[in-house]
Amino acid sequence: MIAAAIVLVVLVTLLIGARGVAAIRSTSDFLVASRRISPTLNAAAVSGEYLSAASFLGVAGLVLKDGIGALWYGVGFTAGYIAMLALVAAPMRRTGALTVPDFAEARLGSAGLRKLSAVVVLVIATLYLVPQFKAAGLVLTVVTGTPYWVGVVVAGAAVSITLALGGMRAATYVQAFQFGLKLLLFIIPAIWLVSHVGADTRRDALAPVEFTRFDRAAPVEFRLDVELTITEPTPVSISGGAAEVLRPGRYEAVAGSTWTFPAGAAVPKVDGALPPGGDRWSRPLLDPNDSGYPLLSTLSLLMATVLGAMGLPHIIVRFHTSSDGRGARRTAAITVALLSVFYLFPAVYGVLGAVLLPELYLAGGTDTVVVALPARVDSGWAGSLFTAMLSAGAFAAFLATSLGLLLALSGAVSHDLLPGATVRRLRLTTLGAAVLVVALALPAAHLDVGALVTSAFAVAASTFCPLLVLGIWWARLTARGAVVGMVVGLVSSAGVIGASFFLATPPGLAATLLGQPALWSVPLAFLTMVLVSLRGRPPAWATAAMLRLHLDETERSRQRR
Template identity: 85%
Template sequence: MISAAIVVVVLATLLIGARGVVAIRSTSDFLVASRRISPTLNAAAVSGEYLSAASFLGVAGLVVKDGIGALWYPVGFTAGYIAMLALVAAPMRRTGALTVPDFAEARLGSSGLRKLSAVVVLVIATLYLVPQFKAAGLVLTVAGGTPYWVGVVVAGAAVSITLALGGMRAATYVQAFQFGLKMLLFIVPAIWLVLTVSETTRSEALSPVEFTRFERRTPVEFRLDTELTITEPTAVTVAGGQPAVLAPGHYTALAGSEWVFEKGADVPSVAGGFAPGGDGWGRPLLDAGSGYPVLTTWSVLVATVLGTMGLPHIIVRFHTSPDGRGARRTASITVVLLSAFYLFPAVYGLLGTVLLPELFLSGGTDTVVVELPARVDSGWAGTFFTALLTAGAFAAFLATSLGLLLALSGAVSHDLLPGTTVRRLRFTTLLAAAIVVALALPAVHLDVGVLVTSAFAVAASTFCPLLVLGIWWPRLTARGAVVGIVVGLGSSAGVIAIDLFIGAPPGLAALLLGQPALWSVPLAFLTMVLVSLRGRPPAWANAAMLRLHLDETERSAHRE
């Protein structure tokens, strides 16, 4: 049943996307669907594109892993569109640009800035695409028992073929359809879960008890290398060996290994985390082991709110609107649609805290959504709703990947290489998908949440300052933009890479390196402003300001 659900989603993606094939005659058709998408359809497509694996699976998983404070993520995701509505949507549409690098060159007259911006697009798109494909592989593995690589390859093939055939128009139809599908397949199982679990479980979900003892013999398959601290003699079977009693002390569970804990065994503590249901877990702030929950929460909000404004696959969506007014309406409707969706991740997260708390140990909390139905009902109903949620999760991977792959292909074919053609765009789409699939295959043990948060932090530290200052400050210079982007990219992606591959000491350093948006975004803004003040803005800066902020109808009347 689960495999059939995935097949239906993939076939629907390809068939709906085929509607865009006949309309592809130019690069404008391929990249921005000839700027003829209505606000309602566009908002549905934006929402479908935005509700990625991080939204469909990740938020609920973060509630189990990090506690109630994880609900700040959807707050930031949705608030980002309010900021975009106020600051970016309409002016960006009025530029007539096809991509963010296009806007950079049109506004500041620098081909070097355009190429640098294209490189930033590649960084953001790759950081965001790899976890989408990885999540597709993991979900099929958990729900359907298929090898990890199958989900990665299927997702890559479906996305690249759809885009290569129909470009942005195909992506729009598919993403709008998949938004409706995701809403249906996310909300209906949530209601079923709430009605099916016992009244005791519902009460425990609202006031979880700290996870300190295993209530049943529980296998835990560790996705990441995990440091465990055992505080009392604990009966464990490690990696299929003989049962043994581990003495109190520190142990390392290697990624890919399975530990089976006996009923009544003490739950080990995990470095840098709170046990589900504990005091730290119930605090409405984010910590992530840094010891600075308020600063961590603010840093996540800065990354998600301002990062949304800088995501290249979201920005390009507003170029598909007929005019600036259509772009504003698109952003307004999107806020409403996202607000409705984000009411439900808490349901899965709270139920998962009670029914699947062991996922906290394994590093596999991002699969809690698709594992809950089988835990609640081991019969046909559990299988049926698992299939629905798996199909919805796969639709989330595909919808987001469509936009990201389109942004990546546009950056390569339209911004880095001269002489863009539709044929080159199609070939680049297929090649880019193959490269991302190759990167996702060995990424099975990487933390999806870290990569997605990194993409938001990079977008907030690079494109957000470029767009806000480029739209609202006439003194911005090309040199200021270049230096600011370089500083923002280095202070976000650079320090995150250090934290990911080398590691950071605990405490404040962990926060500054793992969640840098709180300081990297102000640093990028300040750099752009100070460097620009030492130079001279382009001669056409004031004219550019008028074009960005004067309504299209007023400009037409003025010309007449």
């Protein structure tokens, strides 16, 4: 049933995408659907590609792993569109650009800035795409038992073929359809879970006790190498072997092994992880590294998600598909309403997981809590049905988001880095980029989906957000200021985050500032752009460019007459 649901989603994606084939005659058709998408359809498509693996699976998983404070992710993801509506949507559409690098060159007249912007698009799109394909492989493994690589390859093939066939128009139809599908497949199982678990579980979910002892015999399948600290003699069966009493001390659980703990056994401690339940878990602030600075961590997350939304290249290009600036504003406004409905429900899965599947935090498998809950609640046909629904919805989330990201990546390579883009080159680039991202996702099974996506937001907030906000609202911005500011923002966000993946992060305040650098990297990028620009002269056409950005299209038409 589960495999059939996923196959059906993939087939429908390909069939809907095939509708766009006949309409592709130019690069404008491929990249922005000839700017003929209505606000309602566009908003549904934006919502479809924005509700990624990090939203469908990651937010609930982060609630289980990091506590109630993880709900700030949904707040930031949605609030970013309010900022986009106020500052970016309509002016960006009025530029007539096809991509963000297009806007950079048109506004400041620098081919070098355009190429730098294209490189930043590649960084953001890769950081965002890899976790989508990784989550596809993970979900397929959990619900069907297939090898991890199968889900990665299937997702990559479905996305690249759909996009190569129909470009932005195909992506729009698919993403709008998949938004409605995801909304239904996320909300209906949530309502069923809440009604089916019983009054006692609902009460416990509102105030879960700290997970200190197993309430039943619990097999824990470790997805990562995890170092456990056992605090009292505990009989444990490892990978189906005979139970062995482990004395207090530190033990390494190897990825792929299954440890079965008996009912009543003390839960091992995991360094840097917060057991579900209890006062710290219920605190409405986020402190994922247990650094002791929850307010700073929460503010940094909000800065990354709210301002990062304004700089995501696959979202920005959506406003270029509107017919005019007014349509772009309406698209952003409708999107806020649609996202607000969706983000009411990740908390349901997160708090129920804290009561019913708290052992997932030991195994590094919190990303799977959404698809694991139905079978835990009901082992019969109902559990299988809702698992199939959620698995299909999760796969739709991977595909919808990956379509937009792969299109942005292909456009950056074919349209911005290489001269003379053609439809044929765009299609070939799409297929080649998908192969590369699949190759990167295959060894990434141990990476945290939420952490990678948040990293992409931090990079977008530190690079494109300053470029767009200052480029749209400050006439004194210079090409030199934009280049230096973007380099500083890129190094201070992507560089620091990349280093934290390979080097041990110092504890305390450093863990907060280096693990989520948006709190200081965004102001640093803004300040650098302003100070460097003040030492130079803006382009001679800066005033005319500002008028074009802010003068309503109907007003311009009236002045021409």
